[in-house]
Amino acid sequence: MAKSAKPQPPRKIQETQHNWDLNALFASIKQAHDYLAATHKQAKAFQKRYQNTLATLSAKDFYSALLAYEELIERISKVMTYAFLVFAEDTKKGDIYAQYELKSNEAHSLLVFFELEFCELESTIQQDFIKQAKSHSFYLQSLLQHKPYQLSLSAEQALIATSSVGVSAFSRLFDEHLSALKIGKHKQSEEEVLAELHNPKRTKRKSAQKAFTKSLKDSSHLLGYILNMVRKDVAITTKLRNYPSKEAPRHLSNHISQESVDSMIETTNSNFAIVQNYYRIKADLMGVKLKDYDRYAPLFSRATSMGYDEALRLVTQTYKEFSKEFGAIIEKALAEGWVSSHPMPNKRGGAFSHGSVPSAHPYVLLNWTGNRRDAFTIAHEFGHMIHQELSKKVGTLSHDTPLTTAETASVFGEMLLFDHLKSTLSKKELLGIYAGKLEDIFSTLFRQVVMTNFERAIHNEEGELQVADFDRIWQEENAKMFGKSVELTKNYARWWSYIPHFIHSPFYCYAYSYGQLLVLALFGLYKSGQCPDFVERYTAFLGAGGSKSPSALIKSFGFDIQSETFWEIGMQEVRSMLEEFHALLCSSGYKVRKLKYKG
Secondary structure, three states, rough: OOOOOOOOOOOOOOOOOOOOOOHOOOHHHHHHHHHHHHHHHHHHHHHHHOOOOOOOOOOOHHHHHHHHHHHHHHHHHHHHHHHHHHHHHHHHHHHHHHHHHHHHHHHHHOOHHHHHHOOOOHHHHHHHHHHHHHHHHHHHHHHHHHHEEEEEHHHHHHHHHHHHHHHHHHHHHHHHHHHHHEEEOOOOOOOHHHHHHHHHOOOHHHHHHHHHHHHHHHHHHHHHHHHHHHHHHHHHHHHHOOOOOOOOHHHHHOOOOHEEEEEEEHHOHHHHHHHHHHHHHHHHHHHHOOEHOOOOOOOOOOOOOOOOHHHHHHHHHHHHHHOOHHHHHHHHHHOOOOOOOOOOOOHHHHHHHOOOOOOOOEEOOOOOOOOOHHHHHHHHHHHHHHHHHHHHHHOHHHHHHOOOHHHHHHHOOOOOOHHHOOOOHHHHHHHHHHHHHHHHHHEEEEEEHHHHHHHHHHOOOOOOOOOOHHHHHHHHHHHHHHOOOOOOOOOOHHHHHHHHHHHHHOOOOHHHHHHHHHHHHHHHHHHOOOOHHHHHHHHHHHHHOOOHHHHHHHHOOOOOOOOOOOOHHHHHHHHHHHHHHHHHHHOOOOOOOOOOOOO
C-alpha cells in the first residue's frame, strides 16, 4: 500500500509583475547614441537648407519643410524619452539622462530658428502657410500666440544650451533625492510610507506621518533651496520674456485664458464647505477628532487591500465595457511591455504615463502598494495611456495635449471604475467606495486648487523664503479648505516639500481641478443618456490630441468652458455625490449630521 502523501502547505499565488520593454524606442544605449548622432547631422542639414529662407518658399514647400521639422523633433524626443525612462526606473543613472539631455539640446538648438522665423513672416505669408498645413494649422496658429514672448534666436539658443544646468538640474536633484529616501525604521520608500496613511490602524497612520515628516525635515535645507531656485527661475523667465504674470506661460501652453482659470479657482474656493461637510461626517463615523493623518483612513472596512492582478482585471473590464477599442489598447499594453508596475530600488516614486513618440507607444509607471486606491491609480494612468495612444495619428507636433484636457481621460477612467464598482458591491462596501471616491475627488479637485493657491502665494513673495515661510503659507492655504473639520498638526506644515509639480511644472496643479470638473460634467452627460453617440464623440475628442483648442474640443459635447456657469455643472455633480453618500448612510442606520453649506 502506498504511503499517503504528507499534507502540503497552500501554494502562495505569485502576483504578476510588469516591466518596461524599451525596445520600441531603442535596444541599447549604444543604439540610442548612434541614432542621436545621426539626428544631429540631419538637424544641421535642415538648418543649412531652410534658415533665412522660409519667406521664399511656396506654401507647398513650407509644408514639406514643416513635416521634415516634425520628424526631427520626433527623433530628438525619442532619444529623450528613452533617457528619461532609463532614469525613472533607476534614478542612479542620472549621468545617462544628463548626457542625452545635453546632446539632444545641441540638436534642438539647430532647429529653434524654424518656429521663430515663421513668427516673423508677413501675415499674408503666414496665413497661406497655415491654410496649406491643414492638420498642422492649429499648431502654427498657436506659435503666433507665443510671438510676443519670444527672444532673439541667439538668446533662445543660449537658453536651450544652458537648460540642463538650470532649473531642470534642480528638478533632477529633487527626483534623485526623494527616490533615495529610506523612511522610518522599516526603511520604506516614499510610496510605501504614504500608502500607510490608508491603514485602518490609527497608530500606523500617525507613525507613518511622523516618519515621513522626519525625513522631510532632515531634507529641509535642500528641498527649501530647490523650491527657491524654481521661484527664481519663474521670476527671471517672466521678466525676460515680458509675460503679464508668473502663471501666464502655463495658461498660454494650456490654450486657456486667465479669466477661465480664475473663474474655476473661485468656484472651487467658494465650495470648500463640501469638503468640510464630508470630514465632519467622517469624524462622527470614526468617533475621533480628525487630524491630517486621518484624512484617508478607510471607512466601513478593516481592510482595503487588493491584489495587482485583481485590480488589472477590474480596470480592464471597466474600460472594455465602455469601449472595446480602449480595452484592446490595455491588453496590448500589458502584453508588450508598456507598464512598469511595482516599486524597485531607486525607482522614481509616484505614477505617470509618458506619451513617448508616435512611432513608439506610451509608457506607464506605477508603484503598486496593494490597496484599492492603487486600482484607481491604474485606471487614471491607463486613461492617460489610451489618450496618448489614440492621439498618435496627429503627429509629434500635435499629439501632446494641453494640461487642461490632458487630465480628462485619466479622471474619466477613475469615474468609470467607480461606476463599475457601484454595481457590484454590497451596501456596506458601497459606502466605503463612496467615501474613497469623494476623497479622491477632494484630492484631484479641491486639494489641487489649494496647491495652486499655495503657489500663487509663494511666487508673489519677493526674494528667497525661509522653510518656516513655506510651512506657514502651506498651513494657511490648507486650513481654508478643511476649516475646523480636520486638525492640521505641526508635522503637516512641512508636507509642501515633497510635491513634485511645484518643482517640475510650476502652476501645473490647477489642471487637475480643471480636468476633474470637466470630467464630472462629461460623465454626467454620458450617464444621462442624452448623448447616444457619446463613446464615438469621446474617442474622437481623445484622438484629436492637441490639434484643436480645448474650447473647440469640448464644444462638441455642447459645453462652453468660457462660460462662468460651466464650472457649476461639475461642482453640482460633487454635491450630488456627497448627498448620495449621506442618504446611503441614513438608510443604513447611521446617525449623521445634516449637510450644511453655509455659515
